[in-house]
Amino acid sequence: MENTNTNSTEQESMGDTKKYTVTVVGVGLIGGSMALALKEKGFAGKVIGVEKSETHRQKALQLGLVDEVWNMEEAITQSDIIILSVPVGVCMEVLPGILNKIDRQVVIDVGSTKQGLIEIVSGHPKRGRFVATHPMWGTEYSGPEAAVKGAFAGKANVICNKHESDADAVELIEKLYRTLGMYLVYMNAADHDVHVAYVSHISHITSFALANTVLEKEKEEDAIFELASAGFESTVRLAKSNPAMWVPVFMQNRENVLDVLNEHISQLRKFKACLEKENTEYLQELIENANKIRKIIK
Amino acid sequence: MENTNTNSTEQESMGDTKKYTVTVVGVGLIGGSMALALKEKGFAGKVIGVEKSETHRQKALQLGLVDEVWNMEEAITQSDIIILSVPVGVCMEVLPGILNKIDRQVVIDVGSTKQGLIEIVSGHPKRGRFVATHPMWGTEYSGPEAAVKGAFAGKANVICNKHESDADAVELIEKLYRTLGMYLVYMNAADHDVHVAYVSHISHITSFALANTVLEKEKEEDAIFELASAGFESTVRLAKSNPAMWVPVFMQNRENVLDVLNEHISQLRKFKACLEKENTEYLQELIENANKIRKIIK
Numbered sequence: 001m002e003n004t005n006t007n008s009t010e011q012e013s014m015g016d017t018k019k020y021t022v023t024v025v026g027v028g029l030i031g032g033s034m035a036l037a038l039k040e041k042g043f044a045g046k047v048i049g050v051e052k053s054e055t056h057r058q059k060a061l062q063l064g065l066v067d068e069v070w071n072m073e074e075a076i077t078q079s080d081i082i083i084l085s086v087p088v089g090v091c092m093e094v095l096p097g098i099l100n101k102i103d104r105q106v107v108i109d110v111g112s113t114k115q116g117l118i119e120i121v122s123g124h125p126k127r128g129r130f131v132a133t134h135p136m137w138g139t140e141y142s143g144p145e146a147a148v149k150g151a152f153a154g155k156a157n158v159i160c161n162k163h164e165s166d167a168d169a170v171e172l173i174e175k176l177y178r179t180l181g182m183y184l185v186y187m188n189a190a191d192h193d194v195h196v197a198y199v200s201h202i203s204h205i206t207s208f209a210l211a212n213t214v215l216e217k218e219k220e221e222d223a224i225f226e227l228a229s230a231g232f233e234s235t236v237r238l239a240k241s242n243p244a245m246w247v248p249v250f251m252q253n254r255e256n257v258l259d260v261l262n263e264h265i266s267q268l269r270k271f272k273a274c275l276e277k278e279n280t281e282y283l284q285e286l287i288e289n290a291n292k293i294r295k296i297i298k
Numbered sequence: 299m300e301n302t303n304t305n306s307t308e309q310e311s312m313g314d315t316k317k318y319t320v321t322v323v324g325v326g327l328i329g330g331s332m333a334l335a336l337k338e339k340g341f342a343g344k345v346i347g348v349e350k351s352e353t354h355r356q357k358a359l360q361l362g363l364v365d366e367v368w369n370m371e372e373a374i375t376q377s378d379i380i381i382l383s384v385p386v387g388v389c390m391e392v393l394p395g396i397l398n399k400i401d402r403q404v405v406i407d408v409g410s411t412k413q414g415l416i417e418i419v420s421g422h423p424k425r426g427r428f429v430a431t432h433p434m435w436g437t438e439y440s441g442p443e444a445a446v447k448g449a450f451a452g453k454a455n456v457i458c459n460k461h462e463s464d465a466d467a468v469e470l471i472e473k474l475y476r477t478l479g480m481y482l483v484y485m486n487a488a489d490h491d492v493h494v495a496y497v498s499h500i501s502h503i504t505s506f507a508l509a510n511t512v513l514e515k516e517k518e519e520d521a522i523f524e525l526a527s528a529g530f531e532s533t534v535r536l537a538k539s540n541p542a543m544w545v546p547v548f549m550q551n552r553e554n555v556l557d558v559l560n561e562h563i564s565q566l567r568k569f570k571a572c573l574e575k576e577n578t579e580y581l582q583e584l585i586e587n588a589n590k591i592r593k594i595i596k
Contacts (some may be wrong), residue, residue, distance in 0.1 A: 136527045156524050185524050198516045199525045203533040206504050208588035209565040215590055217561050218496045224594050226454050226483050227497045229434045233595055234532040235501040240592050243585035247578055254573045261570050263515050265563060267507040272559050275552045280545055287541035290509035294538050296522050297531050 019045030023079040025072070025094070027051045027060040029139060030110050031085030032147025034180075035065045040149065043179045048075045059144040076101050081176065084109040089248035092120050099126040106169040108133045108176075112196055112245075113252040114160045114189035128166035131173045132189065134158040134196070135182060142242035153181035160189040197256035202264060204238050204246060205257070211239035317343030321377040323370070323392070325349045325358040327437060328408050329383030330445025332478075333363045338447065341477045346373045357442040374399050379474065382407040387546035390418050397424040404467040406431045406474075410494055410543075411550040412458045412487035426464035429471045430487065432456040432494070433480060440540035451479035458487040495554035500562060502536050502544060503555070509537035 022044040024031040031049075038044035049066030051057045060066045072094075076082060082098060084091050088111040098107055099121060108131045109117060121127050135157040139146060157177040162170055174184060187195070214236070218224055224232075250257055274283040320342040322329040329347075336342035347364030349355045358364045370392075374380060380396060382389050386409040396405055397419060406429045407415060419425050433455045437444060455475040460468055472482060485493070512534070516522055522530075548555055572581040 136525055138527065138529065140529075155527070158525070191521075195516070195521045195525055198512050199522055199530045200527055202508065202511065203530045205566070205569050206508055207533055208585055209562060209569060210500065210504055211588035211591040212565045212568075212584065213500065213558060213562040214496050215587065216565070217558065218493070223489075223493045224497055227434055227456070227493055228595060229436065229453070229498055231436065231438075231536050232497045232501045234535060235505055236591055236595060237532060238529050239588040240595075241585075241589075243582050243589070246585060247582050250569075250573060250581065251576065251578060254576070258570065258573050260511060260515060261566065261573070264507060264511040265566055265570070267510045267514070268503070268559065268563055268566070270510075271503050271507060271548075272556065272563070275548060275556050275559070278549065278552070280549060283548065284541050284545050286510065287506055287539075287544055289513065290506035290537040291539075291541070292513055293509040293534055297526060297534060297538075 017042070019043070020080040021046045021048065021078055023048040023050060023070075023075040023082045024066060025050040025075075025082060025084050026086035026090075027056060027065055027144050027147075028085065029142050029146040030135070030137075031083060032060065032063070032065040032144050033137075033149075033151035034083060034085065034110070034135075035060075036147055036149050037152060037180050038176070041179045043176060048078060050075050056144050063144055063147070065144055065147055072098070073101065076105065079105055081105065081172065082107045084111075087111075087245050087248045088113050088117065088252050092117055095121055095130065096124060099124050099130060102126060102129055105129060106131060106172055108173055110135055112200065112249045114192045116252045118161055118164070118189045122164075127164060129169055131162075131165045131169050132160040133173060133177070134160070134192065135177065135180075136200075140238050140240040142245065151180075152177075155182055156185045157182040158185045158187055158192055160187055160192050162186050193253050194256050197253055197260045201249065201253060201257050202260045204241060205250070205261060206264065207236055207238035208241075210236050315340070317341070318378040319344045319346065319376055321346040321348060321368075321373040321380045322364060323348040323373075323380065323382050324384035324388075325354055325363055325442050325445075326383065327440050327444040328433070328435075329381060330358065330361070330363040330442050331435075331447075331449035332381060332383065332408070332433075333358075334445055334447050335450060335478050336474070339477045341474060346376060348373045354442050361442055361445070363442055363445055370396070371399065374403065377403055379403065379470070380405045382409075385409075385543050385546045386411050386415065386550050390415050393419055393428065394422060397422050397428060400424060400427055403427060404429060404470055406471055408433055410498065410547045411491055413491045414550045416459055416462070416487045420462075425462060427467055429460075429463045429467050430458040431471060431475070432458070432490065433475065433478075434498075438536050438538040440543065449478075450475075453480055454483050455480040456483045456485055456490055458485055458490050460484050491551050492554050495551055495558045499547065499551060499555050500558045502539060503548070503559060504562065505534055505536035506539075508534050 024035050027049045035047045047066045049060050049069045050072050057069050091109050091111055114132050118132055137152045137155045322333050325347045333345045345364045347358050347367045348370050355367050389407050389409055412430050416430055433450055435450045435453045
C-alpha cells in the first residue's frame with residue numbers, strides 16, 4: 001500500500017481548467033454526491049445521468065444532481081468519464097458491455113468489492129480504459145435524496161490494480177479524486193477485499209444483527225425509543241443500509257466476510273464465557289485489549 | 299413506563315431561584331459533566347468534589363469542574379444533594395454508609411444498573427432519601443478531562459422505584475434533571491435493567507468484540523487507519539470505553555446481558571448461514587428486517 005498526498009492546488013495553478021463531461025450510472029447516494037461534488041469543484045462541465053428508475057431520474061433532475069438524462073449508449077458517446085455507481089452485481093453485468101462501446105473514455109466503478117469485477121474484464125481489449133476505485137465514504141441512506149454536498153473530502157480513495165489501467169486513464173481519475181479532496185491509496189484487488197471485510201463489511205453485519213436482536217427480543221418499542229442512547233444509535237445506524245447494495249457486496253466478498261464473521265462470533269463467545277463464569281479478570285483483559293483500538297481510531 | 303415533559307420554564311417564572319450545594323462523588327465523565335451543567339444552569343451554588351484519585355482531584359479543580367474538594371464526611375455535612383458518579387460496584391459499597399450519615403440531604407446515583415443497588419439499601423431507615431436515577435447520556439471517554447459542557451440536554455433520565463423514595467426527594471431530583479433539559483421516564487429497577495441490556499450494554503459488548511476481531515486478524519494497522527470509514531468508526535467507537543466502569547455493569551446485569559448476547563450470537567449465525575449457503579433471498583430478508591430499526595431510530 002502506498003499513499004500520495006493531494007496536489008490539486010499545484011495543478012490548478014498550472015492553469016489546468018479543462019472541464020469534463022461526466023456520466024453517472026446510478027444516481028443514488030454515491031453517484032449523486034459525486035455529481036454534486038464534481039460540478040461544485042468545476043471538474044465536470046456537464047453531468048449526465050443514466051438511471052433505470054423513472055422516479056430516481058425525475059428526482060435527480062429536480063435536485064440538480066445531473067444536468068441531463070440519457071440512455072447508456074448516448075451518454076457514453078458524449079462523455080469523457082463514466083462513473084458506475086450501481087450495486088456491484090449490476091456493475092459486473094454492465095461493465096463489459098460499456099467497455100465494448102468506448103474508445104478514448106475512461107470508466108470507473110466505486111463499489112465495495114473489487115476482485116470479482118476486475119476478473120470479469122481481465123483480458124478485455126479495453127481493460128486499460130477501466131480504473132477500479134473505491135472512495136471510502138458513505139452513509140446508511142440511499143437514493144438521489146441521500147446525495148449530499150461536501151462528501152468525500154478528507155477520506156481515502158483506493159485505486160486497485162493500477163498497472164492494469166492505461167497511464168492516462170489513471171492520471172485522469174487521480175485528478176478527479178484529488179479534486180474531491182480525497183487522498184489516494186493503491187492496493188491490489190485481493191488485499192482490498194480482505195481489508196474492507198474488516199473495516200466496513202463486518203461493521204454492517206454486526207449492525208444488521210444488532211438491530212434484529214433488539215427487534216426480536218425487545219417488544220417494547222417505546223422503551224427503545226425513549227432510552228436509546230447515542231451509543232446504541234451509533235452501533236445500530238448502519239442497520240438502515242440498503243439491502244440492494246449490501247446483499248451483492250456480502251456475496252461477492254463472502255469468503256473474507258465469513259473469515260471475519262467467524263472470528264467475531266468467537267470474540268463474542270469469550271465475552272459470553274466471562275459472564276457465565278463470572279470471570280471479571282478475563283473480562284477486564286478483553287476490554288483492555290479492545291481499548292487498543294484507540295491507537296488506530298482517534 | 300410514564301413520561302413527563304420538561305417544565306423548567308414554568309418553574310423559573312415562579313421565581314424558584316434557590317441554589318443548592320451539590321457534592322459529586324467521582325469527578326469523571328458523568329460527574330464532571332453534571333457539575334458543569336448544574337453550575338451553568340444556576341442550579342448549584344457550589345459544587346464539592348469527592349475524589350479518591352489525587353490526579354483527578356487536581357484536574358477537577360484546575361478545569362473548574364468543582365469549586366472545592368473535601369473528604370466524604372465533610373462534603374455530606376455541607377451538601378443538599380450528593381451525586382454518586384462512581385462505578386456501580388463502588389456505589390454499592392459506599393451508598394449504605396452515606397445513608398447512615400445523612401439527614402435532610404438527598405442522594406442519587408447515575409449508574410447503568412439499578413436492581414442490585416436498590417436491593418442493597420432496601421429496608422435502610424434512610425432509603426427514602428435515595429433516588430435511583432440513570433441519565434441516558436455518555437461518551438466513550440472517561441476521567442475529568444472527558445467532562446463536557448451542554449451534556450444531557452434533550453436526553454432521557456430514568457427514575458427507578460420512585461415510590462420507595464420520599465416525595466420531596468423525588469421532586470428535588472426531578473427539578474435537577476429538568477434543569478439539565480432532560481425528560482423524565484419512570485420504571486421499576488428490574489424493567490430498567492432489561493431495557494438497558496438492549497439499548498446500551500449489548501452495543502458496548504459488540505463494539506469491544508468488534509475491536510478485538512479487527513485487532514486479532516488485521517495485522518496491517520496502517521490499512522485500518524487509512525481505510526476506516528465513518529461506518530467502522532461509529533460501530534467501534536464504544537470499544538474505547540473504560541473497563542473500570544463496564545466490568546461492574548456487565549457483572550451486575552449479567553443475566554439480562556447474557557440473554558441478549560445469546561440472541562445476538564444467534565442472529566449473527568443467521569448471516570453466517572446465508573453466506574455459507576449463498577442464500578441471497580434469506581440474506582435480503584434479514585437485512586430488510588433490520589431496516590425496521592428506521593421506525594425507532596430516526
